[in-house]
Amino acid sequence: MILLLLFLLSLFVWLGARLFEVRNHWTDIVSQITIPIGGELEKFIIPGIGLVIFVAVGIGILYVTNLLLQSIYAALVSQIHLKDQTQKLPIQLVGASVHTDAMNENIEPVVAWLPLRLAKWVIGFFVYKLILALIIFVLAVVIPIIANALGAAETGRMIAEILKEVCFTILRYAMNVNGMVIFGYSILVVYAYSLYKIERIFIRDYAIMQKQIANR
Amino acid sequence: MAQPTLILWVDSVNAKTHQEERVRLHALTTGVTSRAHRLVESKLLAQATIRPENAELITDSLPSKGWLSPEQIVIWQLSGLIPAQYQARVCVVCLDHELEPATLDLIYATVNRYYADLQIPFEFSLIWYKADYAWTKGSCANYFPRYAVSDRVTDWQNVIEHLVIASIDSELSGFIAQQGDAAVEVVWCGAAAVVLGMDLAQQTVLENMYRRMIEILRADDLTQEEVDDSKRVAAQNRVSYARDIMKLIQKQVNENFDFSVEYTVDEQSVAPVVLGTPPTHSQKTRTAGFGIRKGSVLGKTLFPTRANWWLAGDADFSATQMLMDLLQKDSSVEVHPKQADILPMLQTNLIRLHDRVTVAVRDSSQKSLDSFFAQIFQQIETQSSYGLRNIQQSLQDYIQQMETSHLLTYKGKLVASSKVSTTSFFTQISEGIHAELTDGMNRITRRRRSVFSLPGSVIRMALLIPLLNGIFSIVGPSQYQDIAAFVIPLIVLGTGMLSAIDSYRQYHLYARQVRNRVIEDVIGGAVIEVIESVFIRERDRVLSHLRHLNSIYIDLIDSYDHTHAEQVKPNDIITSNAWILQQIDTVWGETKKLVNSDADNLGDWDLIIGEEVTTYQIDGQTRLSLQSATQVEVNRDARGKGLYRGSVLLLQQVAEQLRRRPLTKQSVETRMRNFCSLYVKRVFENPMNKLHLLYEINRSASVVMPSTGTRLNRTTMLGEGKHWVWLNTAANQNATPRADTPASTKSMSVLLVPSFLQGSLEGRYGKPNPNWIEPSAIVPTSKAFDEEIIQVRMDIDFDEVSTI
Incomplete structure (x- = not known):
């Protein structure tokens, strides 16, 4: 269920990503800011309010869906002892379907784990890119100071310039509309898979409960 | 009388x-x-x-x-x-x-x-x-x-x-009456055999007794038709019958499974059927698992749905079926057969198989018992003594044999448990099958349901489209952006479809393996377990019957001995020395005179067999002079204690035979050799005779040593070396000869020793008596004697009394 919603979200993202190309609106998915770094004005594209709205709306949809599912599950659990007209338990009616569905915990092929892994990779790409750029920026700040103390101010300044360029290049890489869209979408995928895991755990527990009741 | x-x-x-x-x-x-x-x-x-x-x-x-x-x-x-x-x-x-x-x-x-x-x-x-x-x-x-x-x-x-x-004696009929109707019918046959004492009649009676016993004991769970069938089939011999059983089992199994039951027939064993593959061609017959035949009854009941092909094999693989299955939604895909379908059908088939195997095995065991009893009859036929005890002992042996051995071995694994009831057995097997099938079906279904359906794969792969598109828009060349927006979804979705199809085919192979394993482990194991269980339960059933019969025989023997022990008067008591003499007499000939008196005036009675010559006085006591005398001391203690079972009967026979066939002079050495050979022969023929002989000899075989006149009081002689110790000590204490050993004394000493003791007796115990006479004949005994040390030393001096 969760994955089905996510599939719809992906269709929305895939088809409507270009709607976010309008810039300098507060609902834009990216924002362009100018920051004085190193005495100069540098232009940066950062995640905008639109990205937050996008992620929040997606998470909200999934969350509400999860709540609905949980209520359905709770209803199932409350009726787990009940028998139908043929005096059979639910597990005796559905056979092994629910039970075996809950047992899907073996290693799955690439189509099963690739979306989640790829989403995690995308998130990790942005996070590690940011960390790496910050480290390089710190080096670009610290190295001239050390060089001044050592009496090599010119060399230090030149190294700092190079490091700044590298840092800004890294920061700017993939910081556009598409990058932010897949970043936010990746967050949704990861969140959806976490909910899906909970769902599977619930189904497994439910099946175990059914089995226990049936064997009682 | x-x-x-x-x-x-x-x-x-x-x-x-x-x-x-x-x-x-x-x-x-x-x-x-x-x-x-x-x-x-x-x-x-x-x-x-x-x-x-x-x-x-x-x-x-x-x-x-x-x-x-x-x-x-x-x-x-x-x-x-x-x-x-x-x-x-x-x-x-x-x-x-x-x-x-x-x-x-x-x-x-x-x-x-x-x-x-x-x-x-x-x-x-x-x-x-x-x-x-x-x-x-x-x-x-x-x-x-x-x-x-x-x-x-x-x-x-x-x-x-x-x-x-x-x-029959009235005392025995009282006992029989107490045993109830069923016991009476079993007992009277054996009692008749004993009373009649006719070997072949005994055999016939015992055959009928056993058949009657089977009928009685089986009356509750077998119809007369089945009993008749069993009798009819029992006419064949044991091995051929075992083959018949296995043919039956094979037919049952081969009709329903595509594996075959391998077995060998061991003609030497009590249980001739050994399940399992002979080691010679084990590699050839071992194939990759086995399955249930589709056309069989079991197959039809097990796989009633269209998913039959699912577990049937590659020949049933269908691409259309695969696509139809792949296009179904996850939750709607069911794997047939369900456990709920399998379990009752499987149990029904197993119970049916169990019943048929039970019938076959019961017939087999009856045939085995028939041959066993036939051996007993033959044994009794070859020796004319003590049918009751022989039967009881043989029963005991057979019971022990059944308890220690196993009716069935499977792949070299011994059948362990001997207490399996029908209900608990099927409860266990049902639980086992349920667990195994659940696990196996889970292994089948878990991958297919979540992964291998086409919509599921497409959905999962569609999740990749925004990610890949975004990544390509960042990384990829800008001139291909528009193309990539359409190519990437095609690639992804196509990959998902192909992955689903490929996984489906992988699953198909995987399902075959799981199918094979499930069938082999669960159903095949269940079949083998059924067969084993049937053998076990049949063994237990026969064992219980045999134990019951054995107890009846023991009680009968006790009652019989008790009855006759009370009837014996003291004058009739002759200790088993006489019985030994009777054995000699049986071989030798006639006894001239039987004297029951204290001939040597040493306090006990003596049994002297010989030809009376004259009487004379020594120390105021009247002595007999017997020619060809055989003098045996009668133990007073044994007389006082009364005689136990067997003794009275034996001694009555001895007395009568002694009376009937008096001793005559013959070659002593020949007689002794004959006696020893008879002794050994009889012991070898039946261990029960050994027990009797041991009992009688050790109980009262007080040996008079005529050369010295030393009276050797008998103590217990059972056990290793005790007899020799006793001989040694007793001889040392009472070694003073009453008279010199006359030169004319013809002494005969026969020593029956275990072979492993020969040569080491003197080294261990020394010479038992200063007047020890070297054995004239040493009869080596086989391993049958090795369990207990037996020494029979008999000194017979025909001239001893007359020369005093």
């Missing part, structure tokens, strides 16, 4: 009689008549066969057979075998219901005449075989009004039973 019973078989089997019955009766009467007259338990059982076609020859044939001749009667009377005044009992067993009354008249007249000549009163009783025929025919009804034909005599067993009732 009980009344001698004269049993007269009137066999008139004619051509109209059924062939089978004719053969049986012929065998019986032949065996009976081959032992014309025997003396057992002071009952005279004489048999003769009279055929109606020879009715006119009865008058001539009866005396010529020797059993009724006046000369023989007189001889028996004079020899003390028959008391001078006694009442004979003539029991006529008519085997033919169409026997002419004239023939009976002739028989009666003949018997009457002979006994009248002998002035012996007698009772004339008639037992009619198949008397109901006779009654309906009216030919013999009320022919002998005093001895009306019993309605109960409807079978050969009942003939024997009638004999038992007619001749």
